[in-house]
Amino acid sequence: MTESAEHAFLSDAVLKILEDASKSRLYAYKEADRKRFDFACDLATNWKRAVSGQTLWKHSEGIDKDIRMLLSEAESDALVYVARTTMKNKAVLHEAISDYKRAGLTDRLDRLRVFWVPEDFDADSESHRSLVFSELQNSLSRDLLLAVVLGGITKQDIASFATWSGMSGLSLAVLAQVEASGFGNYTQFGKQMGVGVAPVKERIIRLSLTGFIAPSPDPRKSGTIYEVSPKGYALMDLCGRLAAERGKGGDVDSGLRHVCSLLGIDPRRVDLWPFLPDYGTSFDESGTTVRPGRDISSRLAKEINDALARWGVSLPDPHYEIPSLDIS
Known part of the structure; x- marks a missing residue:
């Protein structure tokens, strides 16, 4: 299935944000073989962090599969999910996460970071791209870069x-x-x-x-x-x-x-x-x-x-x- 322009932009944006921040030399960055995932990279400081992620834009029915695939990935320290904000998407995600909690697998959820993107985002609009990239950069920087890669420093x-x-x-x-x-x-x-x-x-x-x-x-x-x-x-x-x-x-x-x-x-x-x-x-x-x-x-x-x-x-x-x- 051909991915949408929005889907491609969001996946590439995550990698670009993490690569750009690595110029600080506070960690090293390398894009990894994506294999099953929409994006993946390795980040290294005194320890090594593997990041795997999925992007959801059009098909709400894919959320359950995406989440289960991410949480079954044993070798990644951080699991990133970038998804379109709709009530249906949030409800399906909530149900998938609740299933893991009921099954006593709450510990697997600690690695998951979910980032929501406005549902009317249009990748053909330069202003939309700029705004979404900025918001994604801000949330990724705080919830992934500082919280995970740089040890939780605030x-x-x-x-x-x-x-x-x-x-x-x-x-x-x-x-x-x-x-x-x-x-x-x-x-x-x-x-x-x-x-x-x-x-x-x-x-x-x-x-x-x-x-x-x-x-x-x-x-x-x-x-x-x-x-x-x-x-x-x-x-x-x-x-x-x-x-x-x-x-x-x-x-x-x-x-x-x-x-x-x-x-x-x-x-x-x-x-x-x-x-x-x-x-x-x-x-x-x-x-x-x-x-x-x-x-x-x-x-x-x-x-x-x-x-x-x-x-x-x-x-x-x-x-x-x-x-x-x-x-x-």
Whole structure:
């Protein structure tokens, strides 16, 4: 059966959105063999995520088959379903999902992400294409890119991390030290950091509560009580990318700029490093001076800079590659 222009546009749009965002270098992208699915790709950070998806446009009777085919795919970490918004389509989808819940297979639904597209979308209209692409980019970025690929990191996480009180740079330094050597106890860790037990304990607790570090599943085998979580790795990668881009006045690539916008970060303000005369001064969109050093981006800049300069942290400038094994 020949697919409609709308069907083709939506499938291609998902892949383009994920490929464009990969220019941030926070993950690697590779389109996979579609086989049974309308679109598929592999995404890699410190771990590998396979994404498979289906698009529904014309035939409501295909929803049940699509959902069952997606949920039977064992090797994909994320299952994306892009569908036309109609009451009938939503009712059929609801029934298919309810069947899985009644069968005690709720855990399979955790991988499923559904994205609805207005039913009057016309792929021949440039304005329609632009609007749908923008809306799809926004929802995919938050519900798939941040929530799955980048470990669930959020704008609130960044705001919290950047504004912790105490010694600047220590939070990022502690996170990097956990990644490098693990965590045994506060006294030992404090000696490794060259700082007292109290500030180290405070940072470990905060990093744990915000999910940047997580309890090791097997401390005896790993030799560490805590390990860096996927969210924590995403944070370190982001800080590493921003550190590598300093001196460019915030003129970063489109992928990194997009991820920063999702997380409430302005790369221009992050680039106001202490050795520059205007560090600590931030500006609104019109260029007017606002409260110095109080916005999230400037605070994050100071955290990164002090982690590098004061604590000797070596931040990664990530360049991920897709493993040779194709699991699509």
